[in-house]
Amino acid sequence: MADAAVLSVRNVSKSFGERRALAGVSLQVARGEMIALIGPSGSGKSTLLRSISGLQAIDPGEGVIEAFGETVQARGKISDKVRQVRARIGFIFQQFNLVGRLTLFTNVVLGALGRLPGWRGVLGLWPADTRAQAMAALARVGVADYAAQRAGTLSGGQQQRAAIARALVQRAEVVLADEPVASLDPVSARRVMETLSELNRDDGLTVVVTLHQVDYALRYCRRVVALKAGLVVYDGPPSGLDRDRLVDIYGPEFEDVFWEGAPQ
Template sequence: MSDAAVLSIRNASKTFGERRALDGVSLDVARGEMIALIGPSGSGKSTLLRSISALQTIDAGEGVITAFGGPVQKDGKIDADVRRTRTRIGMIFQQFNLVGRLSLFTNVALGSLGRIGFWRAALGFWPDETKHATMAALHRFGISDYATQRANTLSGGQQQRGAIARALVQKAKIILADEPVASLDPVSARRVMDILRELNRTDGLTVVVTLHQVDYALRYCDRVVALKAGHVVYDGPASGLKTEQLIDIYGPEFEDVFWEGAPT
């Protein structure tokens, strides 16, 4: 792991049955980067994020994942002290992962769970710091008017902004976002991507986001990592990713659906 890296993946593999979702993946993520993970469905993008966040184990063997200089997992086992590391990593999901019957305020305040304890949170005994941080995050993302509303009554874009606000209350230093705009309309999707970029550039958070929309990857992220069949096939500046490489990654049909103004 380099001195500047906050995440390091070395020789990580993950097998599901006979399918190798990750095949010896190695990657360093520097502090303050905003990286897009792209690639066709089944290429290993979500598997990689879930492995980094210790939501699943990688295969036993040489694979090692570290964050902030400390172990997350190795040899197919989650590190016993991973909970402390995970409090600094916020995970954003495609389907928001909010508790629908709870208010938006409560969902966002739950970002402080790792600091205040389960029972205090379950009883709604929020410290003043959590209350202020929650309302500040909701206001920042334009959803404070919905604080008392049940999460399942909100639009997809509002819920996703709530999920990002929860990561802010969590005081995460790294945000892993797994297809955060896949289920959103174009306007909501752009707003969510604008928020992630703002958190990266203004707050200095490290952001790793998986995207199916290659144009978003090139527009919002300076670095792009492309996966294909569990292998890293491109890792470099967004400006260096050319149309012929994208066709190689996604297949010849990609050119037929590519947007106007594609890189050449």
């Protein structure tokens, strides 16, 4: 049950030169939610996620982003405590962000670096309990059998599930997933979304995921936030996104690619 706010975005704007990616966006995320961010390319979805995690600074002004009650950034300046906050946030990238020459196990156990001395990571001297946590996380997402293989030899879906396992080893309380299935085949994409959904449902993990696949947003997320030209144009349950609303968000071309079985 979502019972406490973990992320707060208030009046946030972000510009890249003359282009405004976010225009006064506000968003509250409660503990235990699974939220899909949808919208056309360039609508500001990835920019919002990167701003929440402090990977990029927002524009000066009134904008404030908080996580777990701590300031991530405000008025264009990233907080000097952002590393402590970011340690509680797992970020899943579209291109997995794994080191291809390292084993899947090593990539996953690196999630523990934030709470262990750096020399252990350099020498590969991981405590027994940390190694056990890494293997348990790999098993949880269904890729434990590939722990000894180099990450670069595995499929995109396997690598993405390992990236989720790394967030589990990190002990992340919130996962921000930026287009995690965009480069995957449909079967792998579904497995990744089912993994995120299971962790949200069974472990209470808070998940915010950006998606181009609107059908996945409607199927797996209980709340959908749509962005268009840097503005929030919809925030509510999937049931509120009928055909007309989606066409309004994406434009008339959406009719040409509307999937079979979509809401009418």
